[in-house]
Amino acid sequence: MRFGTKLIHNGNEIDEETGALSIPIYQASTYHQRDIDNFGKYDYSRSGNPTREALENTIAQLENGYRGFAFSSGMAATSSVLSIFSAGDHIVICEDVYGGTYRITTKVLSRFNIEFTFVDASNVDNIRKAIKDNTKAIFLETPSNPLLKITDLKGAISIAKEKDILVIVDNTFMSPYLQKPLDLGADIVVHSATKFIGGHSDVVGGLAVAKNKELADRIYAIQNSFGAILGPQDCWLLLRGIKTLKIRLDVHQETAGKLAKWLREKEQVEEVYYPGIEGHPGREIHFSQASGAGAVLSFKFKTLEQTKYFLNNIENAAFAVSLGGVETIVSYPAKMSHAAIPREEREALGVSDTLIRVSVGLEEFEDLVESFSKAII
Numbered sequence: 001m002r003f004g005t006k007l008i009h010n011g012n013e014i015d016e017e018t019g020a021l022s023i024p025i026y027q028a029s030t031y032h033q034r035d036i037d038n039f040g041k042y043d044y045s046r047s048g049n050p051t052r053e054a055l056e057n058t059i060a061q062l063e064n065g066y067r068g069f070a071f072s073s074g075m076a077a078t079s080s081v082l083s084i085f086s087a088g089d090h091i092v093i094c095e096d097v098y099g100g101t102y103r104i105t106t107k108v109l110s111r112f113n114i115e116f117t118f119v120d121a122s123n124v125d126n127i128r129k130a131i132k133d134n135t136k137a138i139f140l141e142t143p144s145n146p147l148l149k150i151t152d153l154k155g156a157i158s159i160a161k162e163k164d165i166l167v168i169v170d171n172t173f174m175s176p177y178l179q180k181p182l183d184l185g186a187d188i189v190v191h192s193a194t195k196f197i198g199g200h201s202d203v204v205g206g207l208a209v210a211k212n213k214e215l216a217d218r219i220y221a222i223q224n225s226f227g228a229i230l231g232p233q234d235c236w237l238l239l240r241g242i243k244t245l246k247i248r249l250d251v252h253q254e255t256a257g258k259l260a261k262w263l264r265e266k267e268q269v270e271e272v273y274y275p276g277i278e279g280h281p282g283r284e285i286h287f288s289q290a291s292g293a294g295a296v297l298s299f300k301f302k303t304l305e306q307t308k309y310f311l312n313n314i315e316n317a318a319f320a321v322s323l324g325g326v327e328t329i330v331s332y333p334a335k336m337s338h339a340a341i342p343r344e345e346r347e348a349l350g351v352s353d354t355l356i357r358v359s360v361g362l363e364e365f366e367d368l369v370e371s372f373s374k375a376i377i
């Protein structure tokens with residue numbers, strides 16, 4: 001079955017009890033047991049809830065995995081997955097990983113003696129060099145934020161296979177529509193479902209998918225112990241968002257491609273970062289592992305004055321953190337996602353004061369171009 005059809009018909013779209021074409025929001029914390037010798041499937045909603053289960057089964061199917069898990073945020077998904085490791089374990093992680101992932105690894109998990117080495121993963125040799133005897137996993141994010149740097153997933157996975165190391169991929173930017181890391185041999189996928197999967201800037205949620213039963217059991221033990229589960233209302237919103245994932249991303253992406261090309265022609269713009277444009281580093285690798293360029297692009301103005309003018313004057317777009325919503329979201333990494341990184345270090349990473357990230361929404365291209373034109377001086 002093709003992906004767009006699978007979004008609508010995956011075996012989790014009809015309520016088994018009633019036939020309802022929308023999975024009910026099972027707003028229940030506990031479940032009556034009818035028979036002391038045979039308890040029902042559900043006993044307590046931290047351990048299992050039918051609305052959450054429909055979402056978890058759906059994402060498992062979309063990522064071609066064994067089992068899915070829904071968490072209270074993308075960070076809860078990532079933190080829970082990383083909690084399957086133990087003191088003394090070492091993990092290789094890409095240096096331009098999401099800021100929250102950087103924070104949980106360096107500020108929290110490090111206190112539990114899980115050790116991390118940050119590498120520029122756009123060259124897989126750096127991953128190989130960082131592997132030690134106690135390395136248990138490689139954590140990757142591609143394309144990365146905000147410069148859309150590409151990691152060769154197949155290359156990294158083959159290194160990991162040689163050494164019997166797990167590969168975890170944060171697939172938020174691509175969604176399972178455009179990239180399926182498990183099909184490429186990765187072991188666990190995590191998502192901030194807050195972004196494209198939810199798609200409407202109205203829910204914070206996270207998802208994880210394990211490739212096999214062994215890993216699923218380990219993640220389930222953490223989900224049930226740690227308890228960072230997603231509530232049934234929010235599960236329902238994600239189930240609803242998922243149905244239009246393909247059709248939204250098709251339009252997001254087409255407009256993003258046109259906008260990237262348009263921006264590149266502007267004399268005020270110094271550089272455009274988007275896997276869809278010619279010359280983007282790692283572009284061939286990206287298209288060997290993903291079926292599209294996605295809907296997030298970044299660009300640099302030539303001057304700070306142009307940058308400020310743009311951010312203060314852009315219309316028909318939100319100036320905000322986050323991405324993946326129906327509305328175009330313009331963000332300023334220097335003062336938003338990367339504000340905690342000292343200026344020099346930030347500049348060295350390529351996140352200058354003139355860099356702007358755009359999550360291209362569903363507005364019509366011509367209107368976006370008009371709005372952008374007015375804000376570019």
Ligand SMILES: *Cc1c(COP(=O)(O)O)cnc(C)c1O
Pocket residue numbers: 073074075076098100141145170172173191192193194195204205206
């Ligand atoms: C937003 C984001 C996260 C964190 O997700 P939350 O839902 O905000 O907790 C993780 N990874 C990436 C790539 C993100 O964009």
